[in-house]
Amino acid sequence: MLNHNMANPNPIVTRSLDEIRFWSRIMKEHALFLSLGFTHEQSQLIAEAQQFIDLFERIEEKLSKYSVNTDIRQIQAFNNEVYQAAVAIWSYKRKVLGLTLRCEIRTNNYALLIDHVSREAAYFANRLKDLNEGRLAPEPDTIIQENLFFLRIMADHAKFIGHLLDPSERKLVEQAREFSHDFDQLVFQAIDLDSMRPQSQTEPILDQFLDQNRVSVASLRDFKKTARDLIEACRIKSNIHPLLADHTFREAERFLEIIDLFESHLSNNNR
Structure with a gap:
């Protein structure tokens, strides 16, 4: 849940942890849904999706070690790390969208759905960037x-x-x-x-x-x-x-x- 009162002296920390907690799970699930939509011969794309599932699970595990009292510099470093993961999954999603639109692959994933999940990855990355630049x-x-x-x-x-x-x-x-x-x-x-x-x-x-x-x-x-x-x-x-x-x-x-x-x-x- 978003903390509206933000009693912590540095609300950037609170909001950063909240954004990562919510959106990392969303990114992990996106990778799962895309993998379920691929056909069996698209094993490379399925393997890449699994790599992102593993990546965001590791981020979730690391997240559990932080609290609202964590030093802002540690959170900024964590934000940068998660930002790179969000950009990477955005790039993967746009690659899949391109393959789909060029009819190089046939999947059960709608093109609009692939675009949709890529927009959410871009949003997540931008939120982390804003927070690290002090925009709250x-x-x-x-x-x-x-x-x-x-x-x-x-x-x-x-x-x-x-x-x-x-x-x-x-x-x-x-x-x-x-x-x-x-x-x-x-x-x-x-x-x-x-x-x-x-x-x-x-x-x-x-x-x-x-x-x-x-x-x-x-x-x-x-x-x-x-x-x-x-x-x-x-x-x-x-x-x-x-x-x-x-x-x-x-x-x-x-x-x-x-x-x-x-x-x-x-x-x-x-x-």
Whole structure:
């Protein structure tokens, strides 16, 4: 969970550990999902994916040795180490995407899914870079851009869910399609708001923007939770791995935490 109070004298340490804890697990799972989508003759790509699973497991093990009281210089060094891992898995994902788009490989991984996971790797790397450069408090343009990133992630999730559900699950497929449409509209709205900067950088507009996103994300989060529980109980038909269902649920929860963080920041600025 994001620490909103940040009692630690150096919040860079707290946030760095939180980002690494969340995103390293996500990166490890991305490697697993890609490997499951490859065909048996793509053994080299599967082996590379396994190397990334092992790499991020080692990062998780090392993470457990640090605490919020760890010296900032140690955390900055750790951030640099994890940054290199995030850049490496980003490069791997872009390589796989290129092979897919050129039809050099045929896999069960959608091209949009490969692009999606590469965007998340880039986001992770950029967060670590920002933290090591001392950038912690969000600026208005950062709020819009970060929401735009996550809104697109949520829209992608809805599309993946809709395509991976069995076609006979008509009601759930339709619900996923509706979420996809709703989040596409929110993405376009965020793009519009971003193009209005700096005029858009007023507290009421940003507050409304965050409130609207919160309602939509909470609704999608609840849908994902229901789908996850049904998949785990084998009560619906789909090609969705139970871990993937939980993975998308956790990312929706993360987005809600980030909205809370931004709203807290705006509220503090108004005092």
